[in-house]
Amino acid sequence: MEVRRIRELVTAGNAAAAAELVATLPPSELADLLLRLGPHELAALEPHIGSDRLADAVAQLDPSEAARLIVRFSRAEAADILEEMEPDDAADVVEELREEEAEELLSQMQPSEAEELRELLSYPPDTAGGRMTPEFVSISPDVTVAAAMRLIRAKAPDAETIYYVYVTDRRGHLLGVVSLRDLVIAEPQSTIGQVMRRQVIRLPATADQEEAARLLMDHDFLALPVVDDDGRLLGVITSDDVADVLEEEATEDIERLGGSQPLGEPYLRASLRGLFGKRVVWLIALFMAGTLTSAVLHSFSDTLERVVALTFFIPLLIGTGGNVGSQIVTTVVRALALGDVGFGDTWRVLRRELLVGMSIAVVMAVAMFIRAQTMGMEMNITLAVSLAAIFIVVWSAFVAAVLPLVLARVGMDPAVVSAPLIITLVDASGLVMYLNIARLVLGLD
Amino acid sequence: MEVRRIRELVTAGNAAAAAELVATLPPSELADLLLRLGPHELAALEPHIGSDRLADAVAQLDPSEAARLIVRFSRAEAADILEEMEPDDAADVVEELREEEAEELLSQMQPSEAEELRELLSYPPDTAGGRMTPEFVSISPDVTVAAAMRLIRAKAPDAETIYYVYVTDRRGHLLGVVSLRDLVIAEPQSTIGQVMRRQVIRLPATADQEEAARLLMDHDFLALPVVDDDGRLLGVITSDDVADVLEEEATEDIERLGGSQPLGEPYLRASLRGLFGKRVVWLIALFMAGTLTSAVLHSFSDTLERVVALTFFIPLLIGTGGNVGSQIVTTVVRALALGDVGFGDTWRVLRRELLVGMSIAVVMAVAMFIRAQTMGMEMNITLAVSLAAIFIVVWSAFVAAVLPLVLARVGMDPAVVSAPLIITLVDASGLVMYLNIARLVLGLD
Numbered sequence: 001m002e003v004r005r006i007r008e009l010v011t012a013g014n015a016a017a018a019a020e021l022v023a024t025l026p027p028s029e030l031a032d033l034l035l036r037l038g039p040h041e042l043a044a045l046e047p048h049i050g051s052d053r054l055a056d057a058v059a060q061l062d063p064s065e066a067a068r069l070i071v072r073f074s075r076a077e078a079a080d081i082l083e084e085m086e087p088d089d090a091a092d093v094v095e096e097l098r099e100e101e102a103e104e105l106l107s108q109m110q111p112s113e114a115e116e117l118r119e120l121l122s123y124p125p126d127t128a129g130g131r132m133t134p135e136f137v138s139i140s141p142d143v144t145v146a147a148a149m150r151l152i153r154a155k156a157p158d159a160e161t162i163y164y165v166y167v168t169d170r171r172g173h174l175l176g177v178v179s180l181r182d183l184v185i186a187e188p189q190s191t192i193g194q195v196m197r198r199q200v201i202r203l204p205a206t207a208d209q210e211e212a213a214r215l216l217m218d219h220d221f222l223a224l225p226v227v228d229d230d231g232r233l234l235g236v237i238t239s240d241d242v243a244d245v246l247e248e249e250a251t252e253d254i255e256r257l258g259g260s261q262p263l264g265e266p267y268l269r270a271s272l273r274g275l276f277g278k279r280v281v282w283l284i285a286l287f288m289a290g291t292l293t294s295a296v297l298h299s300f301s302d303t304l305e306r307v308v309a310l311t312f313f314i315p316l317l318i319g320t321g322g323n324v325g326s327q328i329v330t331t332v333v334r335a336l337a338l339g340d341v342g343f344g345d346t347w348r349v350l351r352r353e354l355l356v357g358m359s360i361a362v363v364m365a366v367a368m369f370i371r372a373q374t375m376g377m378e379m380n381i382t383l384a385v386s387l388a389a390i391f392i393v394v395w396s397a398f399v400a401a402v403l404p405l406v407l408a409r410v411g412m413d414p415a416v417v418s419a420p421l422i423i424t425l426v427d428a429s430g431l432v433m434y435l436n437i438a439r440l441v442l443g444l445d
Numbered sequence: 446m447e448v449r450r451i452r453e454l455v456t457a458g459n460a461a462a463a464a465e466l467v468a469t470l471p472p473s474e475l476a477d478l479l480l481r482l483g484p485h486e487l488a489a490l491e492p493h494i495g496s497d498r499l500a501d502a503v504a505q506l507d508p509s510e511a512a513r514l515i516v517r518f519s520r521a522e523a524a525d526i527l528e529e530m531e532p533d534d535a536a537d538v539v540e541e542l543r544e545e546e547a548e549e550l551l552s553q554m555q556p557s558e559a560e561e562l563r564e565l566l567s568y569p570p571d572t573a574g575g576r577m578t579p580e581f582v583s584i585s586p587d588v589t590v591a592a593a594m595r596l597i598r599a600k601a602p603d604a605e606t607i608y609y610v611y612v613t614d615r616r617g618h619l620l621g622v623v624s625l626r627d628l629v630i631a632e633p634q635s636t637i638g639q640v641m642r643r644q645v646i647r648l649p650a651t652a653d654q655e656e657a658a659r660l661l662m663d664h665d666f667l668a669l670p671v672v673d674d675d676g677r678l679l680g681v682i683t684s685d686d687v688a689d690v691l692e693e694e695a696t697e698d699i700e701r702l703g704g705s706q707p708l709g710e711p712y713l714r715a716s717l718r719g720l721f722g723k724r725v726v727w728l729i730a731l732f733m734a735g736t737l738t739s740a741v742l743h744s745f746s747d748t749l750e751r752v753v754a755l756t757f758f759i760p761l762l763i764g765t766g767g768n769v770g771s772q773i774v775t776t777v778v779r780a781l782a783l784g785d786v787g788f789g790d791t792w793r794v795l796r797r798e799l800l801v802g803m804s805i806a807v808v809m810a811v812a813m814f815i816r817a818q819t820m821g822m823e824m825n826i827t828l829a830v831s832l833a834a835i836f837i838v839v840w841s842a843f844v845a846a847v848l849p850l851v852l853a854r855v856g857m858d859p860a861v862v863s864a865p866l867i868i869t870l871v872d873a874s875g876l877v878m879y880l881n882i883a884r885l886v887l888g889l890d
Contacts, residue, residue, distance in 0.1 A: 218505070
């Protein structure tokens with residue numbers, strides 16, 4: 001292992017030799033190495049690595065990890081690293097620091113760079129303003145294409161993207177855009193005003209980051225301008241942010257659908273206390289809703305005492321109902337997240353799920369019939385459980401199809417209708433159906 | 446509504462006026478309109494819209510939708526549309542057609558364009574080869590930067606990306622890459638060989654599309670070259686594909702985690718038969734595994750008959766175990782998909798989940814104690830259900846943490862360990878624990 005060799009060299013006091021090895025590591029491996037080093041090792045190695053390389057490595061990490069790493073450097077070095085990073089990435093890291101730490105680092109930075117970060121930090125991290133970088137290239141409509149190309153040459157080392165050049169008036173209002181592609185093809189003597197595109201899709205800084213990602217994706221743009229209320233250009237969101245946003249949102253939805261609060265950080269970085277807290281809240285809520293099942297069964301104790309065989313099928317019946325609900329709720333919630341389904345489709349979704357649900361109900365009733373018969377049950381018990389399977393499956397399909405759409409309509413996140421929530425809701429009502437059907441079929445009281 | 450007005454004009458025989466209105470629609474709205482038109486309306490409108498605009502519209506659609514739309518045009522028009530589309534997008538659409546339809550359209554196309562599509566179609570759609578476009582700009586290392594810029598100007602209208610220029614030898618072997626950014630900054634008299642980067646990250650055509658997306662994402666590249674076994678450049682995957690791949694993979698994982706086979710198309714486009722088929726397979730498998738619960742309860746019928754109150758807590762106990770399992774399995778499967786967790790972390794994951802699981806078990810046991818007491822249960826029944834809660838929660842945590850990691854290790858997709866599967870597996874074993882604990886505590890033989 002390279003990493004072990006590097007640690008040995010540092011421990012042996014030969015930091016310079018270690019730094020030579022470090023110089024060959026790609027940024028992601030350097031980041032991994034830095035995370036594993038002890039405070040003394042880090043302090044020994046720090047002067048031998050340039051802040052630009054450290055910045056590249058830190059940028060590879062998740063913001064919460066990056067924040068944990070950056071406070072382990074000397075303050076001066078940490079400030080240098082933040083200056084070297086793209087401002088939007090740096091802002092994400094500072095966001096994760098404790099307030100005193102953040103203030104200290106910002107005060108060590110160049111005032112202009114610190115100012116830029118403070119501006120970015122004023123927007124919540126999950127908005128367009130929080131995701132944007134203020135390092136774009138802007139230009140007046142009067143200059144020529146040739147002059148624009150010279151400007152781009154000068155700005156290229158700093159700007160996050162030079163593939164779009166934004167055209168603004170003197171007060172910073174966004175007038176149009178030219179791509180580097182357009183500039184390369186255009187006549188050098190034309191003015192920017194002649195070659196720019198005037199219809200520019202733009203986003204307010206307060207827009208949700210998911211909206212920004214969808215726009216970039218739908219139009220295959222490399223960057224999207226972000227403006228304030230007066231239409232002044234504040235920054236750009238680049239296409240490399242899209243993937244991060246989509247992954248973040250999908251992870252949140254998956255964790256919610258599984259029945260817990262989203263972790264908001266990589267699994268192995270989450271503290272045990274964090275895991276416990278984010279799960280136990282939902283477990284207790286689900287438990288309280290679930291106590292209804294014990295009340296239902298308690299109220300049917302006469303029936304259960306007289307025909308104990310009815311008990312045998314309780315987990316199988318409510319389990320099947322739960323599985324049907326889980327399938328539907330995950331599919332519908334995902335379709336809502338992707339925009340494949342909207343409010344207006346409520347009836348269509350319901351019709352589809354009821355039709356499919358009824359076919360599935362018949363199949364499961366046959367399966368239940370076969371199972372009860374192979375267990376040697378009497379025919380009336382067999383009929384009761386098969387009939388109950390039909391009712392429970394259709395009911396579960398109905399609840400699972402409607403609930404996410406209703407939540408979306410009232411403006412709540414439909415992903416809180418997790419599979420466990422549907423299962424819990426359908427359990428108690430399914431038992432009421434089952435035991436009433438059984439009483440009827442068996443002719444009890 | 447614009448759409449209604451357009452339909453009225455077409456029906457009134459005034460297709461030219463309709464076409465004028467259509468010309469103002471952005472591609473995504475044009476696509477929506479085309480999908481809603483009847484065959485006669487489409488035929489009337491077709492000659493009035495350019496194939497380039499139709500191609501832009503078709504490219505906005507999901508491939509399965511696009512395929513359904515494109516066969517409704519005349520064959521000549523459909524072939525023109527495919528020629529106008531980016532070859533990788535066109536290949537995705539042709540992939541969705543029936544074989545005879547695909548052959549007919551390909552035979553109507555320009556032979557060179559058809560050849561390009563056939564080449565792309567030879568790779569499965571979820572590989573790097575299936576995602577790549579063959580329209581890139583390549584150049585010899587001997588030419589100057591100025592000559593390269595002239596070449597880019599000429600190729601810009603056709604190539605999907607001109608932001609990277611690939612440097613190849615005469616036989617097409619990939620030697621290096623220069624970005625348009627590099628070219629704009631470089632001295633015009635330098636040769637490409639002097640300014641190119643030689644270390645180019647590349648992918649074989651057979652690599653998984655997810656690997657391609659991760660590489661593009663991790664390095665913030667705009668494009669990634671795809672090579673054959675001899676290192677010859679075949680095409681490029683561009684960053685606009687990343688978001689599509691990530692969404693596709695996340696949707697598949699979510700649908701699997703919900704306990705069904707992935708639909709592979711947008712929810713409302715999936716046929717009812719398709720929905721039924723993809724769900725019923727898993728429901729029957731889960732039902733068969735679930736029948737174990739009826740066997741367990743059957744074998745404990747003596748116990749249940751003597752103390753019917755034990756039945757009251759069956760759904761609540763196995764429900765709680767299932768919820769714990771669902772939370773863990775979704776989190777771990779997602780962490781595996783994101784690469785946050787790997788094989789090597791098995792012990793670490795297990796240790797974390799057992800520690801968190803034991804804390805949660807204590808909380809749930811207390812909740813169960815309170816519930817049983819408020820229902821007026823005897824103390825020994827209360828103790829039995831509380832003790833059972835501890836065992837079931839910890840056991841469920843163990844199974845849910847280990848199973849996805851084991852599946853990943855043997856090379857299976859861990860997302861098949863859905864929440865419903867874990868719940869079903871834990872149900873039967875949970876009941877065995879519960880009823881044995883109850884027998885012991887209640888002193889029943």
